Amino acid sequence: MTGGQIGNVDLVKQLNSAAVYRLIDLQGPISRIQVADVSHLAPASVTKITRQLLERGLIKEVAQQASTGGRRAISLTTESAPFHSIAIRLGRNYIEMTLYDLSGKYIAGAADKFSYSNQQELTDGLLDHIRQFISDNQNVMRELVAFGITLPGLIDPEKGIIEYMPNIEVDNFPLAEIIRDKFGVSCFVGNDIRGLALAEHYFGSSRDCIDSILISMHHGTGAGIIVNGQVFLGYNRNVGEIGHIQIDPLGDKCQCGNFGCLETVASDPAVITHVQQLLDQGYPSSLQELEDLTMPAICEAANKGDELATQALIKVGNQLGKALAMTVNLFNPQKIVVAGNITLAQDIVFPAIRRCVETQSLSTFHKDLPIVASELYGQPTIGAFSMIKRAMLNGVLLQRMLDD
Numbered sequence: 001m002t003g004g005q006i007g008n009v010d011l012v013k014q015l016n017s018a019a020v021y022r023l024i025d026l027q028g029p030i031s032r033i034q035v036a037d038v039s040h041l042a043p044a045s046v047t048k049i050t051r052q053l054l055e056r057g058l059i060k061e062v063a064q065q066a067s068t069g070g071r072r073a074i075s076l077t078t079e080s081a082p083f084h085s086i087a088i089r090l091g092r093n094y095i096e097m098t099l100y101d102l103s104g105k106y107i108a109g110a111a112d113k114f115s116y117s118n119q120q121e122l123t124d125g126l127l128d129h130i131r132q133f134i135s136d137n138q139n140v141m142r143e144l145v146a147f148g149i150t151l152p153g154l155i156d157p158e159k160g161i162i163e164y165m166p167n168i169e170v171d172n173f174p175l176a177e178i179i180r181d182k183f184g185v186s187c188f189v190g191n192d193i194r195g196l197a198l199a200e201h202y203f204g205s206s207r208d209c210i211d212s213i214l215i216s217m218h219h220g221t222g223a224g225i226i227v228n229g230q231v232f233l234g235y236n237r238n239v240g241e242i243g244h245i246q247i248d249p250l251g252d253k254c255q256c257g258n259f260g261c262l263e264t265v266a267s268d269p270a271v272i273t274h275v276q277q278l279l280d281q282g283y284p285s286s287l288q289e290l291e292d293l294t295m296p297a298i299c300e301a302a303n304k305g306d307e308l309a310t311q312a313l314i315k316v317g318n319q320l321g322k323a324l325a326m327t328v329n330l331f332n333p334q335k336i337v338v339a340g341n342i343t344l345a346q347d348i349v350f351p352a353i354r355r356c357v358e359t360q361s362l363s364t365f366h367k368d369l370p371i372v373a374s375e376l377y378g379q380p381t382i383g384a385f386s387m388i389k390r391a392m393l394n395g396v397l398l399q400r401m402l403d404d
Contacts, residue, residue, distance in 0.1 A: 010399075016041060017402060018395025020049045021058065021078070025393065029062050029075035050076060052402055057082055080105065083145045083401075086133065087384035089192065090114070090126070090151035092167045092219065097133045098381040099141060102392065104203060108137045109381070119170050127182060146397055147179050147187040148384035150195040152220070157233070157387070160189040166220070166255065186397050188387040193339075194231050195383025196376065197224020200337050202386050204375040209334035213327050214374065215242060215320060217340035221263045225331055232331075243267070245323045266319045268295045268341060275312050283308050299344035310348055317349040321356025328361040328369070339374035346373050 019039045024030055027038075036046040053059040060079045080103035089096040095114040099107040110133055116122040134141065153165040160176020179187035197206075197214035206212035206226065214224040221243035225232040243263035244256050251260025264270055272293050279288055285308035286301050287293060302309035324336060336357075342349055350371050357366050376382045391397035 014395040014399040016045060017049050017052070018393065018398055020046060021053060021395070021398055022393045024050075024053075024059055024076045025078045028059075028077040030077075031073055031075050035076070056402055056404075058398070058401065078102070082142050084142050085146045085148060085385065085388045086130065086144065087381035087388065088126075088130075088147065088149045089380040089384055090122075090149060091380075092152070095126070095129055096380045097129065098385070099133075099137055100381075100385050100388075101142075102145070102388075104382070104385055104389065107140055110136070116168065118168055119173050122168065123175075123178060127178075130179075130183070144183070144185055145401060146185055146388045146391065147183070148195075148381075148386075148388040149175065149179070149187065149189045150192040150381075150384040150387070151189075152192055152222075155189055155191050157188070157190045157231075160187060162189065186391070186400055188384075188391055188397075190383070190387050191222075191224075192383055193222040194224040194233075195386055196339060196374065197226055197337070197383075198231050198390060199376050199379075199382040199386035200374060201226045201229065202389055203382065205337050205372050206335050211331065211333045212335045212337060213324070213331060213333045214337040214339060215324060216374075216377075217266055217316075217320070217338075217342050218268055220267050221320075221323075223327065225327070225333075227331065242323050242327065245326065247319050247322060262319060262323045266316050266323075271295060271298065271312060271316055271342075274315075275308065278308055278312070285309065295341035296344055299341060302345045302348050313342070313345050313348050314352045316342065317352025318356050320349075321353040322360060324353060325357045325360035325366075328357055328365050332365045333369070336369065336371045337374050338371065339377040343373040343377070 019041065020035055023035050023038055032046050032050055036043045050059065057079055059076050061074050062077055063074060080101045083102045084107065085100050085102065087098045087100055093113060093115050094111065096111045098109040101107060112129065114125055114129065116125050151165065154163045156163060160174065162170050162173040162175055164170065176187040176189045193216045196216060200206045200214055201212065210229045212226045216222050223242040244254065244258065244261045246258060246260050247262050247265060248260035252264040253259050254261035254264050272295060275287065275298055276293055279285060286306050287297065287309060290297055298309045298312065302313050354371055388397065
């Protein structure tokens, strides 16, 4: 019983500190009185928490000019520059790393090819890359407080355990614990697409709403669902496998073992294969002249009026729209965000998505529903950083920093 009470006291402390920090971060400059007013915490509690935050260097006092001409009020803002984090995006054959401060300001970055065929190779290679990155940036790095890592697969984000990756065998891979033990700072691990959805909510195209769906089309197709400002996670901590909604029961076999999944028709490789088959059959297209058929090239051709490329992308838009209509009926989002190369032809693809959503979902749900392109798809590590930001705002990382 006592243990539970101690746990509850620690949790209350974490939540209260987070409430104060969050207000200062999101609404600062803000006075202590305003913080107490908005948070409904006792002024004495606010004073105690802000003193701890000041001593740790996480906030600073700034003088605000009093409108009455009297003594200038002291307000508080967050201090981000002294604290750095390393955000990592692990792909199937590459790694991207970025050094950010706590506000998300870019300090330095690196990108490398990175191939691995098993869990041990991934661990060893990742540790080498991190050591090299730290060594290369030690002249600009200040206090390192956290790592964030996103990758494709099924992950328990609370424990930082990778349960499944699409390209290698893993066995309850405790990646967060490995990084934490090696480098002595917190590590947060999550799915790449759900990380991007969270980043769009904090910094990108869905920052003006609390409920949104992000659909990303790249090697595969996945979704990140934000409900009430939080990443929506199911019982096994993963949800949004939109790529495995069955679109065509007589379609191609998917890597998951089923047939006709969305991913088999609405992914970059699937679109390229489909277009190549049409070209091989002799259909006329400006794409015939290309040696290397890519998704950006198909989008560019469609934008210039190429009929084959246009029809191929409209077909993909219809398939994405069909799957999105289901999620709109389930989650009633305020906005749909689309990420991936396909947004290079959004004037062709988005109307096709919209037509399907409007014919296959409830009219009250799709009325005035914006469909927009991701603002952050070109920043591969921002999803990993968004998990660090979340850990500051919900108090998990904040409390560890205060307890150091």
